[in-house]
Amino acid sequence: MNAVPRAQGLAAAQPAGTAAPPILDVRDVHKVFGGIRALNGLSIAIADGEIHCVLGPNGAGKSTFFKTLMGTDRPTSGTIHYRGSDITRLPAFRRARLGLSVKFQNIRAFSDLTVYQNLFVPLRRHHGVGEIPGRVAALLARIGLSGTETRLVKELSHGQQQWLAIAMAMASDPTVLLLDEPTAGMSVEETDKSAAIIRDLNAHGVTIVVIEHDMTFIRALAARTSVLHYGKLFAQGSFDEIAADADVRRIYLGSL
Amino acid sequence: MREPAKPFGRLLAPFNGQQTLGNSRFFWACWLIIVVALVLLPFIGTRYQVITASNFIISAILALSLCLIWGFCGILSLGQAAFYCIGGYAYGIVAMNLIERHGNTNVAILAGIAAPALFAAVVGALMFFSRLKGVYVAILMLVTSLLLGLFMRQTADPSYTMGAAYLGGMNGLSPATANDPQLPSIILGFGEAVAEFDGRGASFYWLVLGIGIAVYLALRWVVNSSFGYVLVAVREDPERAETFGYDVRLVQLGAFCLSAAIAGLAGTLYTAWGTYIHPDGFSVGANILVVIWVAVGGRKDLTAVIVATMVLSWLSIELATWGEISLLMLGFILVGAMLAAPEGAFIALGTGIGRLRARLRGVGRKAPAVYGVQELKP
Numbered sequence: 031m032n033a034v035p036r037a038q039g040l041a042a043a044q045p046a047g048t049a050a051p052p053i054l055d056v057r058d059v060h061k062v063f064g065g066i067r068a069l070n071g072l073s074i075a076i077a078d079g080e081i082h083c084v085l086g087p088n089g090a091g092k093s094t095f096f097k098t099l100m101g102t103d104r105p106t107s108g109t110i111h112y113r114g115s116d117i118t119r120l121p122a123f124r125r126a127r128l129g130l131s132v133k134f135q136n137i138r139a140f141s142d143l144t145v146y147q148n149l150f151v152p153l154r155r156h157h158g159v160g161e162i163p164g165r166v167a168a169l170l171a172r173i174g175l176s177g178t179e180t181r182l183v184k185e186l187s188h189g190q191q192q193w194l195a196i197a198m199a200m201a202s203d204p205t206v207l208l209l210d211e212p213t214a215g216m217s218v219e220e221t222d223k224s225a226a227i228i229r230d231l232n233a234h235g236v237t238i239v240v241i242e243h244d245m246t247f248i249r250a251l252a253a254r255t256s257v258l259h260y261g262k263l264f265a266q267g268s269f270d271e272i273a274a275d276a277d278v279r280r281i282y283l284g285s286l
Numbered sequence: 287m288r289e290p291a292k293p294f295g296r297l298l299a300p301f302n303g304q305q306t307l308g309n310s311r312f313f314w315a316c317w318l319i320i321v322v323a324l325v326l327l328p329f330i331g332t333r334y335q336v337i338t339a340s341n342f343i344i345s346a347i348l349a350l351s352l353c354l355i356w357g358f359c360g361i362l363s364l365g366q367a368a369f370y371c372i373g374g375y376a377y378g379i380v381a382m383n384l385i386e387r388h389g390n391t392n393v394a395i396l397a398g399i400a401a402p403a404l405f406a407a408v409v410g411a412l413m414f415f416s417r418l419k420g421v422y423v424a425i426l427m428l429v430t431s432l433l434l435g436l437f438m439r440q441t442a443d444p445s446y447t448m449g450a451a452y453l454g455g456m457n458g459l460s461p462a463t464a465n466d467p468q469l470p471s472i473i474l475g476f477g478e479a480v481a482e483f484d485g486r487g488a489s490f491y492w493l494v495l496g497i498g499i500a501v502y503l504a505l506r507w508v509v510n511s512s513f514g515y516v517l518v519a520v521r522e523d524p525e526r527a528e529t530f531g532y533d534v535r536l537v538q539l540g541a542f543c544l545s546a547a548i549a550g551l552a553g554t555l556y557t558a559w560g561t562y563i564h565p566d567g568f569s570v571g572a573n574i575l576v577v578i579w580v581a582v583g584g585r586k587d588l589t590a591v592i593v594a595t596m597v598l599s600w601l602s603i604e605l606a607t608w609g610e611i612s613l614l615m616l617g618f619i620l621v622g623a624m625l626a627a628p629e630g631a632f633i634a635l636g637t638g639i640g641r642l643r644a645r646l647r648g649v650g651r652k653a654p655a656v657y658g659v660q661e662l663k664p
Binding site for chain 2 (some may be wrong): 044100132138154
């Protein structure tokens, strides 16, 4: 493990407050599952207050990247820093308490609980009981699910479950919100609404990292974009730069 | 979530919710009738029936303890009987040592609850903080129970005494010397006043019934409280619950200790009921029996588990008079019930009754959910 160059890199990244240090700094992260290298030396820095999109073909390591950020997967090697402190060894619940929050690729709401209770669980960890009914109402109004409080998650449509999953991730008032395919299964209008909500959250200071396949959605966010390929950073830049990049088009088989 | 105001609605609200079947006034009316019938049992039934019913209720309390961790927290323990027996032994040992000095068994009852809870805290911390889960927890708990049983079996040597109590190996707990007191039944002391509950009497039955109802209501309240939502969240997706900031290990440990305390309370009552405790309680059979009660009833509902425990205990006694064929019959009934309703025969029954009522009256079994649907309609 080449710890020395990385330590120098940290020092170099914070020279007397000229540029703001990244809120999340992933350095040379490897993640090996059995014989599969899901992440193979990924280094990526997320700036404080930005919206950052992550693209990549299937199996590029996008979801694994999120899991190592959130702490549900531990990297095989490499480090992750949050606001300058090393969180590589922190369990997921400690990262959640630091202000990280995630919406996983699968919905993963609690299907035996009602919509209200699903929001109650993440809210309760961060807010007093008295505040919760008001906050649930506000969240539901924001995602257009008002009136569904007493329904079970399994009674909701797929799109509604997707919204609920986003609301659950928002419930803790996170500093960094990780959204893995938030618009999967949504209609065009719903996708537009998601983009509006994400921009609004970002305007209130939330750093947002989004994994998406929907190019119109990413274009709407107009965010800095990173492309992952074989568990590494393949390209980075504005969406327009990335969309024009011939190599990126090639690995995506022209799907841009 | 919020039910419309109605008479008794406010009173029952803490015990009602998504995590329990039977939230309607109809359910609570039936519940009250059954409770009243149970209270009146000593006036109607024989002495033998009352003694047996006490034992059934104690079994139901034990089954509830497993229901809490298996049904609501997703941790199957095959060693629930170990907590029951630890509670039983702790009660017996402390009671025999203190009964002459105190004149009551107050401290012994507390010991019967605290000892298994402490044991669970140690074993649970080791298991959950090493992120052990699923079948490994189940097997580890069974092995723990068997080891404890093995140890207790070989305590026949007279040197195994704890004060006035002699562990006694296969003969069970007994006095250390002829001068030491026998294992007492429950004697509650309130300052100078003393209330004695002989395990063979109606008063003991009423005490056990009262405790059983209290445990049932308390657990209904717990699983429908905010802690209950977190328990269910941990059961359904522990990793997701953790990413919301919950230390899942602590939630599991808390539920595990609470469950052990309830099992210990049941063990305490059992020891007081028969004034007897014996290492066979740690055996495979004893542990599996609890799992069968909970599985056949339906691990995700407290009421179903109680009903199943009562019915299965009663069946096994009734069938026993048939002779050799009884075990086979019981086996067929269990397998049939599991195949017909994998999520629990009595949950299926309860859900069926709810559906039938909904069809007859347009009212659902899960009242809050139905209100929610109605709210959606303009």
